[in-house]
Amino acid sequence: MFDVAKINPVLTSDEDVTNYSFITVDDVLYLVMNTFSGDASYREDMVIKAGEYLNGFDVEAWKDKKLVIDGKHVTGGIDSLSEGDVLVAADDGTLEAGEASGVHFVVTDVDAYLTEAAIKARVAVA
Secondary structure, eight states, X not given: OTTSXXXXXXXXXXXXXXXXXXXXXXTEEEEEOOOOOGGGTTOTTOEEOTTSOOOEEEGGGGTTOEEEEEGGGBTTOSTTOOTTOEEEEXXXXXXXXXXXXXXXXXXXXXXXXXXXXXXXXXXXXX
């Protein structure tokens, strides 16, 4: 997916952002995946302070691609999700069940073989 990724090199947020959050800036949905060094390299709870530059991946560039989404990034977890359910960005940076509009995700796979708590979802644009 990095082959088709579009990164906004000057993206910032007016609020603190947790790594691996979904944020909307100027009506564009981004997945924030900043890189850190040292012991913080793989921590998902790292916070990027308001005003700092973000590695924001334009999610719409991944249209029709599938993402593996960990359950902790879905409001309420993934236990109640089924194939065909729609997820949209929530205000807290996670995804939540919702109606298809703009850039959203359609659940395609809920099999446990992915990980103990993850789903696959296709990026869609309404």
